[in-house]
Amino acid sequence: MHERNQLYIDGHWVAPTAASGVIEVVNPATEQVIGHVPNGTPADVDAAAAAARRAFDPDVDLTERRRRVSSIIEATTRALPTIAALITEEMGAPTRIADGVQTKVPLSVARGILDVLDQPVAEERIGNSLILREPYGVVGAITPWNYPLYQVVAKLVPAIAAGCTIVLKPSNEAPLSVFAFFDALAEADLPPGVVNLVSGPGRVVGEAIASHPEVDFVSFTGSTSAGARVAELAGTAVSKVALELGGKSANIILDDADLATAVKVGVSNAFLNGGQTCMAWTRMLVPQSRYDEALDLAATAAARLTVGNPTDPSTRIGPSASASQFETVRGFIDRATTAGARVVTGGSEQVLPVGYFLAPTILADVDPRSEIAQEEVFGPVLVVLPFEDDDDAVRIANCTPYGLSGAVWSGDQDRAIAVARRVRTGQMDINGGAYNPRAPFGGYKNSGFGRELGSYGYEEYLQIKSLQLPS
Numbered sequence: 001m002h003e004r005n006q007l008y009i010d011g012h013w014v015a016p017t018a019a020s021g022v023i024e025v026v027n028p029a030t031e032q033v034i035g036h037v038p039n040g041t042p043a044d045v046d047a048a049a050a051a052a053r054r055a056f057d058p059d060v061d062l063t064e065r066r067r068r069v070s071s072i073i074e075a076t077t078r079a080l081p082t083i084a085a086l087i088t089e090e091m092g093a094p095t096r097i098a099d100g101v102q103t104k105v106p107l108s109v110a111r112g113i114l115d116v117l118d119q120p121v122a123e124e125r126i127g128n129s130l131i132l133r134e135p136y137g138v139v140g141a142i143t144p145w146n147y148p149l150y151q152v153v154a155k156l157v158p159a160i161a162a163g164c165t166i167v168l169k170p171s172n173e174a175p176l177s178v179f180a181f182f183d184a185l186a187e188a189d190l191p192p193g194v195v196n197l198v199s200g201p202g203r204v205v206g207e208a209i210a211s212h213p214e215v216d217f218v219s220f221t222g223s224t225s226a227g228a229r230v231a232e233l234a235g236t237a238v239s240k241v242a243l244e245l246g247g248k249s250a251n252i253i254l255d256d257a258d259l260a261t262a263v264k265v266g267v268s269n270a271f272l273n274g275g276q277t278c279m280a281w282t283r284m285l286v287p288q289s290r291y292d293e294a295l296d297l298a299a300t301a302a303a304r305l306t307v308g309n310p311t312d313p314s315t316r317i318g319p320s321a322s323a324s325q326f327e328t329v330r331g332f333i334d335r336a337t338t339a340g341a342r343v344v345t346g347g348s349e350q351v352l353p354v355g356y357f358l359a360p361t362i363l364a365d366v367d368p369r370s371e372i373a374q375e376e377v378f379g380p381v382l383v384v385l386p387f388e389d390d391d392d393a394v395r396i397a398n399c400t401p402y403g404l405s406g407a408v409w410s411g412d413q414d415r416a417i418a419v420a421r422r423v424r425t426g427q428m429d430i431n432g433g434a435y436n437p438r439a440p441f442g443g444y445k446n447s448g449f450g451r452e453l454g455s456y457g458y459e460e461y462l463q464i465k466s467l468q469l470p471s
Contacts, residue, residue, distance in 0.1 A: 001033075001034065001035055002025070002034060002035030002036075002086070002176050003035060003036055004035065004036065004037045004038065004175075004176065004179045004199075005022070005036075005038060006038065007038055007040060007044055007048070007196075007197055007198050007199065008179075008182045008185075008186065008195070008196060008197040009044070009047050009048045009051050009193075009196050009197075009198070010047070010048075010051035010054075010055075010192045010193045010196070011051075011186075011190070011191070011192025011193060011194075012192070013186070016038045016039075016040055016041065016044055017041060017043040017044050017047060018041050018043060020038075020039045020040070020041050021039040022036035022037065022038060022039055023036060023037050023038070023039050023172050023175070023199065023200070023201075024036055025037065025090050025172075025173070025174075025175065025176055026090075026173075026322065026323075027089055027090065027092070028091065028092040028318075028319040028320060028321050028322060028323075028326075028355060028356045029092050029309060029310055029318060029319050029354075029355040029356075029357075030354060030355060031323075031354055031355060031356070034089055034090065034176075035090075035176055037172075037175045037176070037179065037199045038199055038200070039199070039200050039201070040169075040198040040199050040200030040204070040205045041200065041204065041205070041208075042204065042205070042208040044198045044200070044205070045167065045198055045205055045208040045209055045212060046208075046212075048167040048196035048197075048198050049138060049140075049167055049196075049209075049212050049214040049215060050214065051192065051193035051196055052138045052139075052165035052166060052167050052193055052194075052196055052214070053138055053165070053193075053214050054193050055165045055191055055192060055193030055194050056135075056137055056138055056164070056165045057163070058134055058135055058137075058163065060135070060163045062117060062120055065117060065160065065161055065162070065163055066114065066117045066118075066161075068160050068161075068188075068190055068194070069110065069113060069114050069117065069157060069160060069161050070114065071188040071189050071190065072110065072156075072157060072160065072184075072185065072188050072190075073107065073110050073111065073114065074188070075184040075185065075187050075188040076106075076107065076110070076153075076181065076184050077107065078184065079180060079181065079183065079184040080103045080104075080107070082180050083103055083149055083177045083180050083181060084098040084099050084102060084103045085098070086176045086177040086180055087102050087103070087148060087149065087174065087177045088310050088311060088318075089176070090148075090173070090174045090175075090176050090177065091145055091146070091148065091173060091174040091321040092274070092310050092318035092319040092320070092321055092355075092356075093273060093274075093310060093318055094310045094312075094315040094316060094317070094318045095310060095311055095312075095313060095315075096313060096315075096316075097272070097273055097318075098310075101147075101150075101272070101273070102147060102148075102149060102150065102273075103149055105150055105435075105437060106149045106150040106152075106153040106154070107153075108437040109150065109153050109154055109157065109437045109453060110153055110157045111437075112437045112438040112453065112454050113157045113158050113161045113454075113457070113458055114161075115438065116158075116161065116454065116455045116458045117161055121133060121455075121459075126466075128468060128469050128470070128471050129466045129467060129468050129469065130466070130467040130469055131464065131465070131466050131467075132464070132465040132466070132467065133459070133462040133463070133464060133465075134163075134462065134463050134465055135162045135163030135164045135461065135462060135463070136162065136164055136216050136217045136240065136461050136462060136463050137164060137165075137216030137217065138164065138165050138166070138167065138214055138215050138216050138217075139155070139159045139164045139165065139166045139167070139215070139216070139217045139218075139219060139461065140166075140167050140168075140169075140209035140210060140212065140215040140217070140218045140219070140239075141155040141156065141159070141166055141167070141168040141169070141209075141218075141219045141220075142168075142169045142202070142206050142209060142210070142218070142219070142220045142221070142222065142230065143155065143168065143169070143170055143171060143178070143221055143222075144171050144221050144222045145171035145172075145173035145174035145321055145322075146174075146273060146276040146277060146278070146321065146378075147273070147277075148170065148171065148174040148175075148177045148178055149177055149178070149181060151221050152168060152170065152178055152181060153181075154452045154453060154457065155168070155219045155221075155452070156168065156195065158452075158457045158458045158460070158461055159219075159461050160190075160194065160195070161458055161461075162458060162461035162462050164217070164461050165193060165194050165195070165196075166194070166195050166196065167196045167198065167209055167212075167215065168195070168196065168197050168198070169197075169198055169199065169200065169202075169205050169206050169209055170197070170199055172199070172200075172201065172202075173321050173322050174321065175199050178197070179197070179199075182195070182197045202226065206226075206230070207229070207233055210229075210230045210233035210234050210239075211233040211234065211236055211237055212237065213237050215234075215237065215239055216239055216240065217239060217240040217241075217242070217460075217461065218230060218234045218239050218240070218241050218242070219241075219242045219450070219460075220241070220242070220243050220244070221243075221244040221245075221278075222245065223245065223246055223376075224245040224246045224376075224401075224402075224446045224447075224448075227243040227245045227448060230243065231243060241450070242442075242448075242449065242450025242451075242452075242460055243443075243448035243449055243450060244278070244404075244441075244442060244443065244447075244448050244450070244452060245278075245402075245404075245443060245446060245447050245448040246278060246376040246402055246404070246446065246447060247278045247279055247280070247282075247376060247402050247403075247404030247405055247443070247447055248282055248283060248373075248374065248375065248376055248400040248401075248402040248404075249279060249280060249281045249282060249283065249402070249404055249405040249406040249407075249425065250281065250283045250284075250285050250393075250396065250397035250406045250407075250423065250425075251266040251269070251270075251281035251283065251284045251285065251406065251407045251409075252285045252387075252393050252394075252397055252406070252407065252408045252409065252419060252423075253266070253284065253285065253286045253287070253294070253409045254287070254390065254393070254408065254409060254410040254411075254415065254416065254419065255287040255289070255290070256410055256411035256412060256415070257409035257410050257411060257431075258409070258411070259286070259290055259293065259294060259297065260297055261409075261432070262409035262432075263284070263286075263294055263297040263298050263301060264297070264301045265432050266281050266284050266298075266382075266407070267284075267298050267301035267302055267305075267360075267362075267382065268301070268305075269281045269407075270282055270284070270380075270382040271302070271305055271316075271317060271360045271380050271382070274317050274318055274319070274320060274321075274379065274380050275329075275360075275377065275378065275379045275380040275381060275382075276320070276321060276325075276378050276379065278376075278378075278404060278405075278447075279404055279405035279427070279441075280405075281405070281406065281407055282376075282377065282381065282382055282383065283373060283382075283383050283385055283396075283397075283400075284298065284382060284383070284384045284385065285385050285386075285387050285393050285396055285397060286384060286385070286386060286387070287386070287387065288386040288387065288388055291364075291384070291386040294384060295344050295362070295364055295384055298344065298362050298382065298384060299344050299345045299362060302345050302346070302360040302362055302382075303345065304316075305317050305360050307351055307352075307357055307358075307359055307360070308352070308357070317360060317380055318357075319355045319356040319357045319358075320356040320357075320358060320379055321356075322356065323356060325356070325378065325379065326350075326356035326358070326379075328377075328378070328379070329348075329358060329377055329378070329379030329380075329381065330348040330358070332371070332372055332375070332377045332379070332381060333346075333347060333348040333361055333363075333372075333381060334348050335371060335372070336363055336366065336370065336371070336372035337363075339367075339370055339371070339372075340365060340367075341363040341364070341365055341366045341370075341372060341383075342363065342364045342365040343361065343362075343363060344362040344363065344364050344384070345359070345360065345361065345362050346358070346359040346360050346361030346362060346380070346381075347359065347361060348361075358379060358380055359380070360380040360382070361380055361381045361382070362382050362383075362384060363381065363382070363383050363384070364384050366383050366384075366385060368385055368396045368399055369399065373385065373400070374399075374400050374401070376402065390415075390419055393419065394419060394422045394423060397423045397425075398422075398423060398424050401445055401446040402425075402443070402445060402446050402447045403423075403424045403425040403426060403443055403444030403445040403446075403447050404425060404426055404427070404442075404443040404444075404447035404448075405425060405426065405427045405428070405429075406420075406423055406425045406427070406428045406429070407428060407429040407430070407432075408420045408423075408428060408429075408430055408431075409431055409432070410431065413430060413431060416430045416431060417430060424444050424445065425443070425444055425447075426440075426441065426442045426443045426444055426447065426451075427439075427440075427441055427442075437453055437454070438453060438454035438455075439453060439454055440452070440453060440454060440455075440456035440457065441453045441457075
């Protein structure tokens with residue numbers, strides 16, 4: 001049992017300010033309680049924000065900021081095995097995903113920020129003006145459960161690199177790995193108050209952070225509805241907001257593409273982390289003339305994805321991360337089939353007697369305007385949609401309220417790029433282009449605004465000042 005009864009505030013593990021109970025953490029593969037974290041309160045947020053404000057030094061120099069980031073990377077590297085095991089236990093990520101994507105990618109993100117500090121943006125001159133960049137101040141970060149370490153690192157490390165301080169609230173479903181990360185931070189030789197951790201309900205702790213007068217910038221990752229609430233609350237304090245929200249990304253396979261490769265990679269992407277990935281390609285768009293062939297290929301690829309115990313090295317898909325998410329995904333599937341969608345493989349049945357397990361599900365004969373093709377499911381569900389030509393593919397890709405990620409496949413790279421340019425989304429992969437932790441990531445439309453990763457993510461945490469000099 002993992003018992004955490006303290007919060008990290010002002011450089012120390014401290015008891016919550018009030019006896020407000022605990023939050024249960026459940027292993028979704030066993031449905032058993034595996035630990036508890038404090039149920040924080042607004043008073044705890046007050047203490048954390050005050051510590052962050054005291055620690056904020058707008059004049060902290062580049063050498064010190066680089067030292068802090070290097071120290072975080074070194075401490076985190078030592079803690080990765082512990083963090084990976086906790087991610088598997090608390091949110092059901094298969095060990096091969098926890099040991100790789102869930103933990104190695106965050107380190108790449110952090111190293112990318114370190115590279116940015118090795119090539120700092122110089123002061124600029126525009127006419128008679130000197131343009132400066134200064135740290136934003138106290139950052140409030142609210143992170144989700146699907147990639148608990150990655151989501152924290154993508155906010156905390158660039159904030160520290162810019163010279164900011166931070167108050168962070170992790171998700172209630174997967175907080176234990178974040179507490180282990182803060183154990184590492186406690187050993188990273190950071191000044192007291194630079195990083196602070198307060199767990200608790202979103203409607204209590206999250207809202208207290210978003211509306212806090214000492215918080216200058218709120219960075220949130222989560223659902224679109226929750227992001228809208230964060231933006232509303234931050235507006236009352238006139239704080240900057242960055243939102244990374246939902247997605248319903250299109251994987252466009254053009255008629256001259258290698259269909260077998262594109263479908264295989266697309267299925268793997270859609271079901272990565274059990275489909276609990278905001279940038280997953282959950283809509284596969286294929287030429288009408290090759291629709292049946294694509295469905296057969298997709299079903300074959302999905303059949304290779306073993307569902308089961310996340311600690312088994314052969315498992316590719318673990319459970320939904322919580323009972324509520326499990327029921328949400330089942331509801332989407334059932335409503336889709338009631339509306340006429342055809343189940344090619346999978347379905348809404350619980351596939352194991354214990355645990356929140358669903359089989360990878362592929363749906364055909366779906367209206368592009370229907371709920372299942374419009375809304376983020378956040379589970380192992382892929383919709384396959386036919387199109388007539390490039391214009392029709394772009395129309396379908398753009399017909400959802402989201403714009404976070406996507407892909408285009410073609411035998412002609414220039415053609416693929418031309419199609420990708422027309423899709424209203426923040427990121428597109430061309431012919432399986434590799435993930436780049438140094439490239440900017442963020443959304444269009446209801447997928448949010450602001451950017452994370454690399455130099456663009458770093459600059460989100462900087463304010464711009466201009467000094468008008470005598471001519």
